[in-house]
Amino acid sequence: MNRSVTLRQIEVFVHVARGGNLTAAAVRLGLSQSAASMSLGELERLLGGPLFHRVGRGLCLNDRGRSLLPSAEAVLLAFRDFSDRAGGEGGLSGDLVVACSTTIANYLFPSCMKAFLEAHRGLSLSLDVGNTEEIAEEVRKGEADLGLVEGDCADQGLVTEKWLRDELLLCASPRHPLVTARSVPLSRLAGETWIFREEGAGTLSTLLKAFAEEDFFPDRILHIGHTEAIKRAVEAGLGVSCLSRFALSRELRSGDLALIDTPFRPHRWFCLIHRRGPRSAALTLLVDWLLDRRSLLT
Structure with a gap:
């Protein structure tokens, strides 16, 4: 590799390769767009040819760029490790x-x-x-x-x-009639409105897998894309939900939500x-x- 290649040029190359966008790479590196563009252009000149295909306003690695990317990433990792260790006895330094x-x-x-x-x-x-x-x-x-x-x-x-290890706990409004019941089976909850996270959420995938193992599925489902919004809906009496014990700790302490006693306690x-x-x-x-x-x- 040409000895005139700089660490900054390698950084620009790697960040553009990861995001396919010069502007975003410049922002992440704290550079102006023109400075990032000049750095990438100079790197391509020093290496004797382009590293990207220009596709509209975006950049896509060509075969040469793809072959060089792992080495460029290794250079940055080695430099970060060097910088971390250079903290000496006073402790490590760096950004994660x-x-x-x-x-x-x-x-x-x-x-x-x-x-x-x-x-x-x-x-x-x-x-x-x-x-x-x-x-x-x-x-x-x-x-x-x-x-x-x-x-x-x-x-x-x-x-x-x-x-x-996390448990998903069945929660409801403190006014829900099943809050005072003992050892409630899932079958008694089939007619309830269940409030779930959106498709793709980890909580939902864990819950659906646990339902399948119990051969159970609710009659009525409502999807809400944020845990805090789900808790407010349950608190208002809109339905029941099954949420992480970490997400429920504050509301359980305050009494805004209550647990339904059930042997159904999926974990992840x-x-x-x-x-x-x-x-x-x-x-x-x-x-x-x-x-x-x-x-x-x-």
Whole structure:
């Protein structure tokens, strides 16, 4: 490789390759669009040819660009690891991007984020929120360093580690007649309106799988795309729902919602996902810290 190639040019190449858009890459790197364009153009000149096809306003890797992308990503990972380790005895330094599923982002990770940053002041964390498929794609492309997901991740290019066991609890308005009943079977709830998350949500996929195992399906279903909105609807008496114990803790303490006593208590695992291969010292520290903290969160 030509010795005049700079780390900044490699950064621009990798970010454009990940997003297919020069403007978005410039914003993420804190550059003007013209500076990013000049950097990419100079890299292509130094390497003796284009790395992208120009498709409308977007950029798509050509075969040469695809062959060089893994090496470019490895260069950035090695540099990040060098920067992390250069923190010396005073601690690591660097920036990590963590992508979380909705339940984890809303009810678990903010407190973890605060505690971690207080303990490791040389590091900074950014938080993205999405569903499991979106997060796996971010991690696979290197747009996020770590994913915390509540759904199954079958991507063979990623490492999945179990983090926290979660239960889905059947909740209703405190005024619902079944709140005072004992050991309510699912069959008594067939005629209730069940309020679910939207298609693709990890909570919904876990719940539907559990229903199938019980040979049960509700007569009436209402989909609402946010857990907080579901809780308000249940509180108002619109129906019943089955939500993460982490999402329900505040309302159960305040009495705004109540649990229905039932043997139906499906569970799932919240998992950590990251790319295979070498990890930076900062990412290793974060993963180990989250695994060590499990007993404080259960």
